[in-house]
Amino acid sequence: MSDWLERLRAGDRATLARAITAVENETPEARAVLKAIFPHLGKALVVGITGPPGAGKSTLINAYIETLRARGQTVGVVAVDPSSPITGGAILGDRIRMGGHSGDPGVFVRSLASRGHLGGLSRTAAHVIDVMDASGRDVVIVETVGAGQSEVEVAEIAPTKVVVAAPGLGDDIQAIKAGILEIADIFVVNKADLPLADRTAGQLLDMLRLKDHGEWRIPVLKTVALKNEGIEALADAIAQHAKLAETSRPAPRARAAKLIAAQAADLARRSIQALEEKVIDDYCDQVLSGALELEEAAQRALAKAIARS
């Protein structure tokens, strides 16, 4: 076991790929992997990139990788694409735009399908990020699915969040909507060579003026990812924010507590789903007839499930 951990820590790509597969798919090895990497977490700069479909997230990441590589940093990318809600299948196409770096051992890109998970990531994406962190990547970039207003899960995982907008997407009112716009540490208006770029940037700045800002003033940056314009400034802003976030990062114990709670919720759901149909049907009937309230039914089902396991 420690054999593979050594290889992972030494940056072996095949081991990294397989350890990711294990945690992504919760294979029998997954628990051992997570246990072993836990003491090695928290070294990578984790940056989340989110924004609507077509804003240019993947292209921006491609340009950002180039800047990071020029600065001598190694990079891991976790790119999430949506799964079909009907068939479960997925086309994972984010890496089409990141083609400039294959063959560079300092770059490792892994695509994940969201597999029905809402929130912009996949259910096990956080673990995949952890494996990349433990493998010694300096920077781990997380690309969410093309996000609307509520795919804000990346906020829980990435200390630094970049929200990418494209010019002319939505009218003025979009700029004050809750959700994705509220989680930004850095705004990017990509495709800034298009006519409406200044107006979009202006709207974002207007919105930010109404916001309380503490130590960090949220910048609105303009980039043209395809032409590599504005990327140095973006990389600098990410590095600055990450340094600041470092000091306010939740302590390892707080993070572990959160993970334990999440795992417990997962365990509870699975063990309730594993109860026999008859037991569940019985609770359903009682709830439907009004004999039992929902929370009471949930508590009893959980107690039963725990007793069984």
Added chain:
Amino acid sequence: MTTDLRPPKVLMTKIGLDGHDRGGRVVATYLRDAGMEVVFTGPWKSIPEVIATAQEEDVDVIGISSLASDHLLVPKLMAALRENGLDHVGVVVGGIVPDRDERDLLAVGVARVFHPGASLDEIVPFVDRLAKNVRQRRQGL
């Protein structure tokens, strides 16, 4: 959890200088609709690029689409897979492949060659079975 229920993961790509990628797109879409996770790269990939992608994505199957003689590069791809410890990955080729070349491809380990007119009802179950076999042969870290 002992059985592996995750969807098959397929890399659909094209090596060489030919850019006719419609066939690969159609097959990729059908594999997706059959519930598979398909990494799609588009055309003009070099063999080292395909190797790096297959490794990073830990795919079960590689599908090579070939219209204008790209299939002649496939033996090199098979050798590169072996050199990089990826010989467990199943490889299928689809497109215009003369019978004589097909024999050569099968001899170097290609699992199957699909010719023009091949039905998606053939391709999809074949890829599905191939992916499952690949996975069974490959347990642990």
